[in-house]
Amino acid sequence: MESPVLTAEPRRETARFSGFTSIEYDEEVATRARTALGRQGIYPTLVSGDGLLGYAEGAPYDRVIATCGVRTVPAAWIEQTRPGGLILTTIGGWLGSSELARLTVHDDGTATGPLLSGQVSFMLARPHMPPALGLLPDLSEGKEREAIIATDALNDWPSRFIVQIAAPHAQRLTMERDGRTEHVLVDVESGSWAALYEEDGRWIVRQDGPNALWDAAEEQLGRWHAAGTPALEEFTVSVTPQGQTITW
Incomplete structure (x- = not known):
């Protein structure tokens, strides 16, 4: 089940929870949800559609709560939230590290706020899922050097989150080549890749493509x-018309 976004507009209080708008991508799931909620006396506006687009007809909203993960916060959520309103969403990436973010929308159409930590994970929204890896590049090409940082960084949740910021389009895989285990990052879009392996107590990285991942x-x-x-939790997410940044 995928419930991309739940929005709340508390100003409408004609019935219990009637001020809520819930968006579900799958129409069959939305129908089941409507029935289940009705049994509990909860009657939101329930929409079948793409939650990443929000629901402009009910805007502006006081709160937007996403129950799927995103790589970047959709502009529609900010546009449809009143200044001072909040967006609660899980921000993650293709290396599998994500965190809740609580963003406040500002008068100028931007939004900022902290990560809340907790290693919170939701399934990524369908349009934010990674592309198929397809045919891998020739991993014997590229330039080699001794790595400063080993692939242990990819096994640690916060470190992996940092790597996602640095290489947002990279996917990870592990494979056996030439009698050794190689840890590979691949950016399908640009064709860039990096492969790391351990040799005599040192880590070696081999890279190729337009971006040295x-x-x-x-x-x-x-x-x-x-x-x-x-x-x-000391990180700040900023979303502007120019894009999204995560800083500390």
């Missing part, structure tokens, strides 16, 4: 470590 990951992780590895 592990260089970007190491640079971002290095900045985070230099700042004292602040917890994810």
Whole structure:
């Protein structure tokens, strides 16, 4: 089941919970939800559609609560939330690390707010799912160097979140090649990739493509470590018409 977004508009109080709008992508699931909610005396406006687009007919909203994960906060949610209203959504990526964010919408059409931590995970909204990997590039190509940071960073939730910021289109896979285990990041869109393996107690990275994925990951992780590895709840999400940024 996918319930992309639940919005609340408390100003309408003609019936119990009648001021809520709930959006469900799957029409059959929406029908079942309407029946189940009705049994509990809950009568929201229940819409079958793409929750990433919101529901402009009921705007402006005081609250937007997403029950699926997103990689970036949709502009429609901000546009349909009144200034001072809140958006609660899980922001994550294709490396499998995500966190709740609580964003306040401002008069200028932007939204900012903190991550709340807790390692909260929802299924990504369908349009935000990663593309199929397809045919892998030739991983024997590229330039090699000794890695500054090992792939342990990909096993740690906060570190993995940092790597997602540095390489937002990368997907991870592990494979056996030439008698060793290689940890691979692949950006299908750009064709960039990085493969890491351990040799004689050292980590070696081999990269190719227009973007040096592990260089970007190491640079971002290095900045985070230099700042004292602040917890994810110290991070701030900012969404403007120019895009989304996550900083600490």
